[in-house]
Amino acid sequence: QKEVEQNSGPLSVPEGAIASLNCTYSDRGSQSFFWYRQYSGKSPELIMSIYSNGDKEDGRFTAQLNKASQYVSLLIRDSQPSDSATYLCAVRLAGNFNKFYFGSGTKLNVKP
Amino acid sequence: NAGVMQNPRHLVRRRGQEARLRCSPMKGHSHVYWYRQLPEEGLKFMVYLQKENIIDESGMPKERFSAEFPKEGPSILRIQQVVRGDSAAYFCASSPTGDQADTQYFGPGTRLTVL
Numbered sequence: 001q002k003e004v005e006q007n008s009g010p011l012s013v014p015e016g017a018i019a020s021l022n023c024t025y026s027d028r029g030s031q032s033f034f035w036y037r038q039y040s041g042k043s044p045e046l047i048m049s050i051y052s053n054g055d056k057e058d059g060r061f062t063a064q065l066n067k068a069s070q071y072v073s074l075l076i077r078d079s080q081p082s083d084s085a086t087y088l089c090a091v092r093l094a095g096n097f098n099k100f101y102f103g104s105g106t107k108l109n110v111k112p
Numbered sequence: 113n114a115g116v117m118q119n120p121r122h123l124v125r126r127r128g129q130e131a132r133l134r135c136s137p138m139k140g141h142s143h144v145y146w147y148r149q150l151p152e153e154g155l156k157f158m159v160y161l162q163k164e165n166i167i168d169e170s171g172m173p174k175e176r177f178s179a180e181f182p183k184e185g186p187s188i189l190r191i192q193q194v195v196r197g198d199s200a201a202y203f204c205a206s207s208p209t210g211d212q213a214d215t216q217y218f219g220p221g222t223r224l225t226v227l
Contacts, residue, residue, distance in 0.1 A: 006154075032214050043203055043218040044155065088154055092214060099168055100145070100216065104154035 003027060004091050006103035014111050019076040021106050023089030026070070032092035033065055033072045038105065039085045047087075048074065079110045114139065116206050116219035117186075124225045125194050133189040133222045137206030144187045145205045145216065146179060155203065161187060194226045 005024050013019045021035075032051055036044035048063040050056045050072065056063045062075040072091075076083055086105040093099060117136040125131050137144050142162055147155040157171040161181035172179065176194075181187040191198055201223050205216040 004154075008152075034214075034216075043221050045218070046215065049214065090155075099157060099160060099170075101157065102147075102155040104152075 002103075003093065003101040004089055004103040006087075006089050006106045008104060009107040010109050011106055012109045012111060013079050015079060015081060017079050017110075019079045019083065019108055019110065021074040021076075021087050021089075021108065023072045023074075023103055024070055025072070025089075025091045025101075027091070027093045028067075028070060030067075030070075030091045030093055033063070034090040034092075034100075035061075035063060035072075035074045036088040036090060036102075037083075037085045038088055044088055076108075079108075081110050081112050084108055084110045116141075116204060116217050118204050118219035118222050120222060121220060122223050122225070124227060126227050127195055128193050131191040131194050131198070131224055131226075133191075133202050133204075133224070134186040135189070135204030135206075135219055136186040137204075138208075138217055141206035141208050141217075143207045143209070144181050145207075146187075146189050147203045147205065149201045149203060149221075151200075158189070191224075194224075196226045199224055199226045 035048045037047050038044045050063040050065045060077045064073045086107045088105045089103040090100050144161045146158040149155050159172050159179045160168040176192045178190045201221045203221045204219045207216050
Protein backbone atom coordinates (compact mmCIF):
# COMPACT_ATOMS: atom_id res chain seq x y z
CA GLN A 1 0.00 0.00 0.00
CA LYS A 2 1.34 3.40 -0.96
CA GLU A 3 1.72 5.99 1.76
CA VAL A 4 -0.16 8.59 -0.26
CA GLU A 5 -2.69 7.81 -2.99
CA GLN A 6 -4.31 10.04 -5.56
CA ASN A 7 -6.49 9.43 -8.58
CA SER A 8 -4.27 10.08 -11.57
CA GLY A 9 -7.08 11.61 -13.61
CA PRO A 10 -7.26 13.45 -15.84
CA LEU A 11 -9.98 15.44 -14.16
CA SER A 12 -11.71 17.69 -16.65
CA VAL A 13 -13.84 20.63 -15.52
CA PRO A 14 -15.27 23.59 -17.45
CA GLU A 15 -13.94 27.05 -16.80
CA GLY A 16 -15.63 28.64 -13.81
CA ALA A 17 -16.54 25.34 -12.17
CA ILE A 18 -15.25 23.92 -8.89
CA ALA A 19 -12.47 21.36 -9.21
CA SER A 20 -12.24 18.83 -6.39
CA LEU A 21 -9.03 16.89 -5.88
CA ASN A 22 -8.70 14.11 -3.34
CA CYS A 23 -5.88 12.33 -1.56
CA THR A 24 -5.76 9.53 1.00
CA TYR A 25 -2.88 8.56 3.25
CA SER A 26 -2.07 5.41 5.16
CA ASP A 27 -0.22 6.58 8.28
CA ARG A 28 -2.80 7.60 10.85
CA GLY A 29 -0.18 9.54 12.79
CA SER A 30 0.65 11.87 9.90
CA GLN A 31 0.77 15.45 10.99
CA SER A 32 1.38 17.78 8.07
CA PHE A 33 -0.31 17.86 4.69
CA PHE A 34 0.51 19.81 1.57
CA TRP A 35 -0.78 20.48 -1.92
CA TYR A 36 1.67 21.30 -4.69
CA ARG A 37 0.94 22.35 -8.24
CA GLN A 38 3.25 21.20 -11.01
CA TYR A 39 3.02 22.45 -14.56
CA SER A 40 4.36 20.17 -17.25
CA GLY A 41 8.14 20.27 -17.32
CA LYS A 42 8.32 22.52 -14.27
CA SER A 43 9.06 22.05 -10.59
CA PRO A 44 6.40 21.66 -7.88
CA GLU A 45 5.07 24.83 -6.34
CA LEU A 46 3.51 24.87 -2.86
CA ILE A 47 -0.13 25.94 -2.87
CA MET A 48 -1.46 25.05 0.56
CA SER A 49 -0.45 23.45 3.81
CA ILE A 50 -2.88 22.20 6.43
CA TYR A 51 -2.26 20.74 9.85
CA SER A 52 -5.58 20.42 11.67
CA ASN A 53 -9.00 19.01 10.84
CA GLY A 54 -11.34 21.24 8.92
CA ASP A 55 -11.03 23.73 6.10
CA LYS A 56 -8.35 26.22 5.25
CA GLU A 57 -9.02 28.83 2.61
CA ASP A 58 -6.60 30.88 0.56
CA GLY A 59 -8.11 32.82 -2.29
CA ARG A 60 -9.75 30.41 -4.72
CA PHE A 61 -8.20 27.41 -2.98
CA THR A 62 -9.60 25.50 -0.02
CA ALA A 63 -7.82 22.59 1.61
CA GLN A 64 -9.86 20.17 3.68
CA LEU A 65 -8.46 17.69 6.15
CA ASN A 66 -10.23 14.77 7.81
CA LYS A 67 -7.81 12.82 9.96
CA ALA A 68 -10.42 10.28 11.07
CA SER A 69 -10.99 9.28 7.46
CA GLN A 70 -7.38 9.90 6.48
CA TYR A 71 -8.09 12.09 3.52
CA VAL A 72 -7.12 15.51 2.31
CA SER A 73 -8.83 17.40 -0.45
CA LEU A 74 -8.23 20.54 -2.46
CA LEU A 75 -11.07 22.58 -3.90
CA ILE A 76 -10.40 25.13 -6.61
CA ARG A 77 -13.26 27.57 -7.10
CA ASP A 78 -13.85 29.46 -10.34
CA SER A 79 -11.39 27.20 -12.15
CA GLN A 80 -9.32 28.87 -14.86
CA PRO A 81 -7.47 27.33 -17.81
CA SER A 82 -4.27 28.45 -16.08
CA ASP A 83 -5.10 26.02 -13.26
CA SER A 84 -4.53 23.14 -15.67
CA ALA A 85 -1.64 21.25 -14.12
CA THR A 86 -0.82 18.20 -12.04
CA TYR A 87 -1.62 18.55 -8.36
CA LEU A 88 0.54 16.64 -5.93
CA CYS A 89 -0.52 15.74 -2.41
CA ALA A 90 2.30 15.42 0.13
CA VAL A 91 2.34 14.13 3.69
CA ARG A 92 4.92 14.38 6.42
CA LEU A 93 4.80 11.14 8.36
CA ALA A 94 4.84 10.95 12.11
CA GLY A 95 8.25 10.05 13.47
CA ASN A 96 10.03 11.27 10.35
CA PHE A 97 10.23 14.92 11.06
CA ASN A 98 11.52 15.98 7.71
CA LYS A 99 10.61 13.12 5.43
CA PHE A 100 7.79 13.70 3.01
CA TYR A 101 5.84 11.32 0.84
CA PHE A 102 4.22 12.48 -2.36
CA GLY A 103 1.29 11.05 -4.23
CA SER A 104 1.61 10.43 -7.96
CA GLY A 105 -0.54 13.46 -8.68
CA THR A 106 -3.88 14.24 -10.27
CA LYS A 107 -3.87 15.89 -13.66
CA LEU A 108 -6.43 18.69 -13.90
CA ASN A 109 -7.65 20.01 -17.22
CA VAL A 110 -9.78 23.16 -17.16
CA LYS A 111 -11.57 23.63 -20.46
CA PRO A 112 -12.29 27.17 -21.69
CA ASN B 113 16.27 36.52 -2.58
CA ALA B 114 17.28 33.86 -5.05
CA GLY B 115 15.37 30.62 -4.96
CA VAL B 116 16.75 27.11 -4.95
CA MET B 117 19.31 26.76 -7.72
CA GLN B 118 20.07 23.57 -9.57
CA ASN B 119 22.56 22.89 -12.29
CA PRO B 120 22.83 21.70 -14.87
CA ARG B 121 19.23 21.95 -16.00
CA HIS B 122 19.76 19.23 -18.56
CA LEU B 123 22.41 16.55 -18.47
CA VAL B 124 23.09 13.86 -21.05
CA ARG B 125 25.29 10.94 -20.17
CA ARG B 126 26.16 7.65 -21.84
CA ARG B 127 25.76 4.40 -19.97
CA GLY B 128 28.62 3.87 -17.55
CA GLN B 129 29.48 7.54 -17.12
CA GLU B 130 29.09 9.56 -13.94
CA ALA B 131 26.45 12.21 -13.36
CA ARG B 132 26.89 15.05 -10.86
CA LEU B 133 23.88 17.15 -9.98
CA ARG B 134 24.25 20.32 -7.92
CA CYS B 135 21.83 22.12 -5.66
CA SER B 136 22.24 25.44 -3.87
CA PRO B 137 19.51 25.95 -1.27
CA MET B 138 17.75 29.21 -0.63
CA LYS B 139 19.69 31.66 1.50
CA GLY B 140 19.28 30.80 5.16
CA HIS B 141 18.04 27.26 4.49
CA SER B 142 20.01 24.45 6.06
CA HIS B 143 17.89 21.46 5.03
CA VAL B 144 18.21 19.92 1.58
CA TYR B 145 16.16 17.12 0.03
CA TRP B 146 16.60 15.26 -3.21
CA TYR B 147 13.71 13.69 -5.12
CA ARG B 148 13.47 11.72 -8.33
CA GLN B 149 10.52 11.94 -10.67
CA LEU B 150 9.89 9.56 -13.52
CA PRO B 151 7.57 10.65 -16.35
CA GLU B 152 3.90 10.70 -15.33
CA GLU B 153 4.81 9.77 -11.76
CA GLY B 154 5.03 11.55 -8.44
CA LEU B 155 8.11 12.59 -6.55
CA LYS B 156 10.07 9.87 -4.83
CA PHE B 157 12.09 10.87 -1.78
CA MET B 158 15.76 9.99 -2.03
CA VAL B 159 17.76 11.70 0.68
CA TYR B 160 17.59 14.42 3.32
CA LEU B 161 20.73 16.29 4.34
CA GLN B 162 21.83 19.07 6.58
CA LYS B 163 25.23 20.72 6.40
CA GLU B 164 27.90 17.99 6.56
CA ASN B 165 25.34 15.37 7.63
CA ILE B 166 23.15 12.83 5.91
CA ILE B 167 20.02 12.66 8.03
CA ASP B 168 17.95 10.16 6.07
CA GLU B 169 19.04 8.30 2.94
CA SER B 170 16.39 5.60 3.06
CA GLY B 171 15.18 6.48 -0.43
CA MET B 172 18.57 6.20 -2.09
CA PRO B 173 19.50 3.10 -4.07
CA LYS B 174 22.17 1.20 -2.19
CA GLU B 175 24.61 1.21 -5.06
CA ARG B 176 25.93 3.89 -7.41
CA PHE B 177 24.11 6.79 -5.72
CA SER B 178 25.60 9.11 -3.13
CA ALA B 179 24.87 12.58 -1.80
CA GLU B 180 26.69 15.19 0.18
CA PHE B 181 26.12 18.67 1.53
CA PRO B 182 29.51 20.10 2.48
CA LYS B 183 30.12 22.97 4.84
CA GLU B 184 30.88 25.19 1.88
CA GLY B 185 29.28 24.91 -1.52
CA PRO B 186 26.25 23.21 -2.99
CA SER B 187 24.76 19.85 -2.25
CA ILE B 188 25.84 17.20 -4.74
CA LEU B 189 23.92 14.15 -5.90
CA ARG B 190 26.31 11.77 -7.59
CA ILE B 191 25.31 8.83 -9.75
CA GLN B 192 28.10 6.53 -10.80
CA GLN B 193 28.00 4.21 -13.82
CA VAL B 194 24.64 5.51 -14.98
CA VAL B 195 22.13 3.19 -16.62
CA ARG B 196 19.13 4.05 -18.79
CA GLY B 197 16.79 3.54 -15.86
CA ASP B 198 18.42 6.53 -14.16
CA SER B 199 16.87 8.83 -16.74
CA ALA B 200 14.51 11.07 -14.80
CA ALA B 201 14.02 14.54 -13.43
CA TYR B 202 15.89 15.11 -10.19
CA PHE B 203 14.54 17.84 -7.97
CA CYS B 204 16.19 19.45 -5.01
CA ALA B 205 14.19 21.20 -2.30
CA SER B 206 15.28 23.22 0.69
CA SER B 207 13.62 24.30 3.89
CA PRO B 208 14.52 26.53 6.79
CA THR B 209 14.76 25.47 10.41
CA GLY B 210 12.26 26.16 13.15
CA ASP B 211 8.56 26.67 12.62
CA GLN B 212 8.90 26.81 8.85
CA ALA B 213 10.83 23.56 8.56
CA ASP B 214 7.78 21.93 7.00
CA THR B 215 7.82 24.24 4.02
CA GLN B 216 9.84 22.96 1.10
CA TYR B 217 10.86 25.10 -1.82
CA PHE B 218 11.81 23.31 -4.99
CA GLY B 219 14.50 24.07 -7.51
CA PRO B 220 13.88 23.88 -11.26
CA GLY B 221 15.22 20.35 -11.47
CA THR B 222 17.90 18.58 -13.49
CA ARG B 223 16.67 16.39 -16.32
CA LEU B 224 19.05 13.52 -16.76
CA THR B 225 19.03 11.55 -19.98
CA VAL B 226 21.11 8.41 -20.24
CA LEU B 227 21.82 7.28 -23.77
